[in-house]
Amino acid sequence: MLQVRFHGRGGQGVVTAAEMLSIAAFEQGRHAMAFPSFGSERTGAPVLAFCRIDDREIRLREPILAPDVLIIQDPTLLHQVDVFQGLQPDGYVLINSTRSFDELGVGDIVKRFRHERLTNVPATEIALKHLSRPVANAALLGGFAALSGLITLDAVSHAIRDKFSGKVAEGNVAAAAEAFDYIKKELLELTHAKTD
Amino acid sequence: MQKQIEGSRAVAEAVALCRPEVICAYPISPQTHIVEGLGELVKSGTLTPCEFINVESEFAAMSVAIGASAAGARSYTATASQGLLFMAEAIYNASGLGLPIVMTVANRAIGAPINIWNDHSDSMSQRDCGWIQLFAESNQEALDLHIQAFKLGEELSMPVMVCMDGFILTHAYERVDMPTQAEVDAFLPGYEPRQVLDPADPVSIGAMVGPEAFMEVRYLAHAKQTMALERIPQIAGEFAQRFGRNSGGLVRAYRCEHAETIVVALGSVLGTLKDTVDELYSDGLKVGVLGIHSFRPFPLAAVRAALQGAKRVVVLEKSFSVGLGGVVSTDVRLALSGLQLHGYTVVAGLGGRAITKASLARTLREAIADKLQPLTFMDLDWRIVNRQLEREAATRRSGPIAENLLRDIGAVASKVH
Numbered sequence: 001m002l003q004v005r006f007h008g009r010g011g012q013g014v015v016t017a018a019e020m021l022s023i024a025a026f027e028q029g030r031h032a033m034a035f036p037s038f039g040s041e042r043t044g045a046p047v048l049a050f051c052r053i054d055d056r057e058i059r060l061r062e063p064i065l066a067p068d069v070l071i072i073q074d075p076t077l078l079h080q081v082d083v084f085q086g087l088q089p090d091g092y093v094l095i096n097s098t099r100s101f102d103e104l105g106v107g108d109i110v111k112r113f114r115h116e117r118l119t120n121v122p123a124t125e126i127a128l129k130h131l132s133r134p135v136a137n138a139a140l141l142g143g144f145a146a147l148s149g150l151i152t153l154d155a156v157s158h159a160i161r162d163k164f165s166g167k168v169a170e171g172n173v174a175a176a177a178e179a180f181d182y183i184k185k186e187l188l189e190l191t192h193a194k195t196d
Numbered sequence: 197m198q199k200q201i202e203g204s205r206a207v208a209e210a211v212a213l214c215r216p217e218v219i220c221a222y223p224i225s226p227q228t229h230i231v232e233g234l235g236e237l238v239k240s241g242t243l244t245p246c247e248f249i250n251v252e253s254e255f256a257a258m259s260v261a262i263g264a265s266a267a268g269a270r271s272y273t274a275t276a277s278q279g280l281l282f283m284a285e286a287i288y289n290a291s292g293l294g295l296p297i298v299m300t301v302a303n304r305a306i307g308a309p310i311n312i313w314n315d316h317s318d319s320m321s322q323r324d325c326g327w328i329q330l331f332a333e334s335n336q337e338a339l340d341l342h343i344q345a346f347k348l349g350e351e352l353s354m355p356v357m358v359c360m361d362g363f364i365l366t367h368a369y370e371r372v373d374m375p376t377q378a379e380v381d382a383f384l385p386g387y388e389p390r391q392v393l394d395p396a397d398p399v400s401i402g403a404m405v406g407p408e409a410f411m412e413v414r415y416l417a418h419a420k421q422t423m424a425l426e427r428i429p430q431i432a433g434e435f436a437q438r439f440g441r442n443s444g445g446l447v448r449a450y451r452c453e454h455a456e457t458i459v460v461a462l463g464s465v466l467g468t469l470k471d472t473v474d475e476l477y478s479d480g481l482k483v484g485v486l487g488i489h490s491f492r493p494f495p496l497a498a499v500r501a502a503l504q505g506a507k508r509v510v511v512l513e514k515s516f517s518v519g520l521g522g523v524v525s526t527d528v529r530l531a532l533s534g535l536q537l538h539g540y541t542v543v544a545g546l547g548g549r550a551i552t553k554a555s556l557a558r559t560l561r562e563a564i565a566d567k568l569q570p571l572t573f574m575d576l577d578w579r580i581v582n583r584q585l586e587r588e589a590a591t592r593r594s595g596p597i598a599e600n601l602l603r604d605i606g607a608v609a610s611k612v613h
Binding site for chain 2: 018019022023026027031032033034035036058059060061062063065
């Protein structure tokens with residue numbers, strides 16, 4: 001079972017991100033369960049959302065305590081909430097930021113994890129470009145598809161079109177695709193740096 | 197058709213497939229998405245003919261449902277928590293009059309302290325109101341139970357509550373198999389009321405009944421619930437035949453056959469419990485799970501039959517009768533009259549406290565070792581409980597409890613000095 005935990009703030013579409021990931025996984029024939037943790041339903045308050053993906057029916061309904069994947073939609077939470085709590089040693093981390101992990105002040109923490117599974121993507125900037133709104137959730141899902149290969153960009157696009165329609169859907173699909181390409185390129189550079 | 201949708205949406209679509217003619221809506225978390233979904237289906241013309249009535253309170257919601265049902269319309273509403281309490285008087289009228297309204301209760305705690313999260317206090321508070329109460333384990337079962345509820349309620353002329361865990365189910369996206377309109381139409385016949393307010397054939401409904409017949413009217417309500425004990429498994433069987441899956445019924449057992457310990461529970465926690473006992477099983481511990489899917493009528497015989505081979509029974513419940521202990525446990529104990537079983541009540545998950553596999557496994561291991569207290573509050577934070585008790589012993593004006601506890605755990609800093 002793959003367990004994904006999303007960290008963000010009320011109003012950023014964090015719950016929608018988890019829901020769209022579950023739709024993408026369903027589209028690929030898998031079982032998925034997405035659910036929110038409604039701490040406080042205020043704009044700006046820290047919000048958690050969860051998505052479990054498996055090849056059989058998912059019965060477990062506890063919050064995700066030991067995630068395989070962390071998607072951090074709002075980097076200002078890094079020093080407010082213990083976002084890395086329970087992260088598995090070979091887990092993935094995707095942070096929405098233009099800044100590196102060192103610049104974000106979490107360089108030491110992430111040393112415990114596999115560096116090729118940790119990356120940042122300027123998802124808000126990408127979203128602004130395609131949607132004129134700073135809603136980074138779809139871009140992050142595109143980025144996650146590239147980082148992990150655990151879902152396809154096609155499935156993410158399908159999930160976006162399932163949730164939204166018209167210009168909003170197409171803007172989000174474009175944002176997801178750009179974030180996908182951004183991270184693919186980064187990973188390629190990383191592999192090249194290794195071979196050099 | 198397989199879909200990946202929110203639990204509330206699944207219920208809204210299933211209710212629409214049942215062709216309700218009147219839907220009364222008043223928003224309250226975590227039920228709101230259900231009536232919002234139905235509102236969209238009525239507005240778009242997908243669900244027609246249907247009158248969607250925005251009412252001014254839950255009391256009005258149930259009152260309008262009563263009127264609509266008495267006029268012969270298939271009627272539906274949904275609520276939760278304080279909303280259910282606010283309509284309590286009308287709830288008793290609906291069942292007392294024998295009107296087959298179907299209502300979703302998106303289970304949520306009752307305040308004070310105000311709390312929007314899940315537990316079973318709300319529907320348990322209406323345990324004795326005369327409604328049939330069915331509990332859903334998953335979103336698939338929640339949608340299936342609504343289709344069964346209209347059939348059951350209308351056959352018996354009794355109202356039915358379908359209880360589903362707020363947020364945990366209502367707000368979860370998961371895979372559901374949505375039946376087609378033709379399939380539901382074939383399963384659920386049109387509503388044939390036993391009593392109807394019809395100007396062409398006038399009757400009055402709601403007569404005052406004195407000592408001469410009141411007990412008999414009440415007994416007949418009980419007799420109907422007794423009939424429901426027979427009809428619920430039959431309807432679930434017919435449903436399984438047509439739709440190819442087991443949903444509803446009185447109780448459903450998991451790994452109970454040779455189990456020495458059986459955990460009894462209601463609702464969505466059954467999933468986490470099944471995962472937990474699978475792990476215990478691989479450690480050689482024979483633990484089974486008994487899900488109660490019909491809480492009213494309470495299936496005494498089925499519960500007894502399922503539990504009588506075990507050595508010990510743990511009732512895990514998200515409800516609590518203050519001053520006594522478990523609510524479900526009391527009924528389970530009645531079902532076990534005369535049997536010498538070790539019995540434990542575990543109250544868990546009140547007000548949305550997460551019920552984790554780790555805590556369940558620890559609690560069940562203690563039960564298996566017969567080291568569990570007869571009444572246990574799982575994952576209770578004794579530190580803040582004891583601190584408040586000390587505070588109350590030390591000072592007369594110890595202040596409001598909820599605020600004190602929040603301050604103790606550092607959740608608020610409401611005190612300025």
